Amino acid sequence: MLLNVLELLGIAVFAASGALAAVRAKLDVFGVVILALTTALGGGIIRDVLLGVHPPTSLRSWPYLLVAGVTGIVVFWFHPHVAKLRRSVLLLDAVGLGLFVTGGTTTALALGAPPYAACLIGMTTGIGGGAVRDLLLREIPLVLRREIYAVAALAGAVVVALGEWAGLPKGLVALTGASMIIAIRLVALWRKWNAPVARGLDG
Numbered sequence: 561m562l563l564n565v566l567e568l569l570g571i572a573v574f575a576a577s578g579a580l581a582a583v584r585a586k587l588d589v590f591g592v593v594i595l596a597l598t599t600a601l602g603g604g605i606i607r608d609v610l611l612g613v614h615p616p617t618s619l620r621s622w623p624y625l626l627v628a629g630v631t632g633i634v635v636f637w638f639h640p641h642v643a644k645l646r647r648s649v650l651l652l653d654a655v656g657l658g659l660f661v662t663g664g665t666t667t668a669l670a671l672g673a674p675p676y677a678a679c680l681i682g683m684t685t686g687i688g689g690g691a692v693r694d695l696l697l698r699e700i701p702l703v704l705r706r707e708i709y710a711v712a713a714l715a716g717a718v719v720v721a722l723g724e725w726a727g728l729p730k731g732l733v734a735l736t737g738a739s740m741i742i743a744i745r746l747v748a749l750w751r752k753w754n755a756p757v758a759r760g761l762d763g
Contacts, residue, residue, distance in 0.1 A: 567663070568627050570656025573649060575600035575628040576642060578693045579635035585697050589636050595693055596632025597625070602689030607664045607681050611671050654745040658738030661686035661713045665720040666734060675721040682717035683710060686741075708748035708755060716741035 578599025582592040601618040608616035618624040635642050642649075664685025668678035687710050691701040703710040716737040723733030747753070 566655070566659055568623060569652065570659050571600045571624055571627050572631045573652040573656045574660075574689055575631035576635050576649060577653060577690070579632040580639060580643060581693060581697060582632075583636065583639045589633070592636045593629055593632035595696060596635065597628045598696065599689040599693040600628035600631070601625070602692040603660060603664070603685040603687065604689075606688040606692075607667065607685040610681055610684070611668060611673065613671075650749060651746070654742045654749075655738075657686045657709070657713060657745060658716060658741035661716050661741055662720050662734045662737040665717040665737070666724070666730065669721065669724050675725060679714060679717040679721050682720065683713040686713040705757075708744060708753050711755060712741045712744035712748065715744060 575596035579592050579596040581599075582595035585591075587595065601616075601624060604618045604624075605616040608614070608618075661682045663682075665678050665682025667685075668681040669675070673681060687701075687703045691703060694701040719740055720733055720737040723736065724730070
């Protein structure tokens, strides 16, 4: 029950980030809701497509669609107030990333994906929606140009895969992987860490 609540909370936070990006891009209410849905559910849909799960889980579970859609509408009308909650949104975003990545990795392993593929699928579950959001806004995906985000997701996915391989309790493995992702993400935000880029490009 608690896990379901946390998952829906993660969906709401991801949807809010997508809706805020859409508002800043001056999209109409339909565009805001579509970007909210895409950001919140896109990673899970990509995961299910890669694993051959049809129709995707998020399209078969109405609470996922309802939470993401309602969040998009709320942000559309109250975006100045939501934007002021930036720190809280970033914290919840880190929690959502941890839950989505560990859940995606566990699902991939349960459906027979090899560990290396499960790690990539788990990472994609966490970052896929945001990447699609940025592409729809004609931007280079944020995870490819700055911030420690995808790296944190991949590290947590590897922990889950190693834990499953070692035969450790699944609950403990998922908790450890999610905690690592959240910790890396929050420390990176606190210390303002960014992934390195190639030097000597100014000229």
